[in-house]
Amino acid sequence: MGELTNQLEHQVLIQKTQLNLQVREIHKIQQLNHSHRSTIAAQAQEIVDYQTTIAQLNSLRAKEETKSNVIPIKQSTTHLLVDGNAMYFVEKELGKLDYQLIRKTLTQGANKVKCKFYLADTGSQSQKHFIAYLNQIGFEVLLFPMVDIGGGKYKTKGDDVQIAIDAVAAAPGDRVILCGGGDADFFPVVNRLKDKGIDFTVVAHLKTTGKALKQAAGSNLIDLSHILSCTA
Incomplete structure (x- = not known):
């Protein structure tokens, strides 16, 4: 009876250890996924910022070109x-x-x-x-x-x-x-x-x-x- 109990306790310990390892792996995967998502979000924001800057520069360039094409009429x-x-x-x-x-x-x-x-x-x-x-x-x-x-x-x-x-x-x-x-x-x-x-x-x-x-x-x-x- 005592030997059977020891075997059961040993199996439980093994299963518990394996479960802990699985939990750790899951945490690592979750951390990697979170880090990956953060990286993607950061890259996406950089792209948005870049596109916004380009749009602003194009708008300013268009305004300057419009100004340069307008010849002021001097009223003598x-x-x-x-x-x-x-x-x-x-x-x-x-x-x-x-x-x-x-x-x-x-x-x-x-x-x-x-x-x-x-x-x-x-x-x-x-x-x-x-x-x-x-x-x-x-x-x-x-x-x-x-x-x-x-x-x-x-x-x-x-x-x-x-x-x-x-x-x-x-x-x-x-x-x-x-x-x-x-x-x-x-x-x-x-x-x-x-x-x-x-x-x-x-x-x-x-x-x-x-x-x-x-x-x-x-x-x-x-x-x-x-x-x-x-x-x-």
Whole structure:
């Protein structure tokens, strides 16, 4: 009886040992499968990340190509610069001027227009009404101080300089119209505009236009009386 018991216990021990070995093998297989699955998942994520990066790069490349193929359209500007002090003396000879019609005629067909009117600041009530009228028809009015030069005479200070600055500040492709400026002092401005390749026109009363300005402007000089006859 004791020997039989020992044999049974020995067989149970063997079976238990074999079972433990099988359990260990199963654990190893499970660990390998888990590791394999983790590796596959990691590789799959790398592929997804790579594809996402490629898609982003292609999208950026397409945007850059689209930008490079788009040619920006530059809207050129016509600058109408009116020497108000010169026009004051022109009015004495030619009569009252309709600046709205002059503006419309000189800037006809322009894409974008900037109009400036340069005046001596008298501070009078009549000038305030005149400025309001100019603003209403699209002019920016710039006022300049008057300097007493003796003998009851006054000279406007800084207007010619500002007109010259605004004229040469125009960008290539723009057009500059100097209106009323028959002063020969403007011929360096005209030469500068030609050097920059800026289209320009000088509109002046020919009887009071200096010789140097006439020569500098050449065929770009228009008689103001001709403009007035067109607007009449």
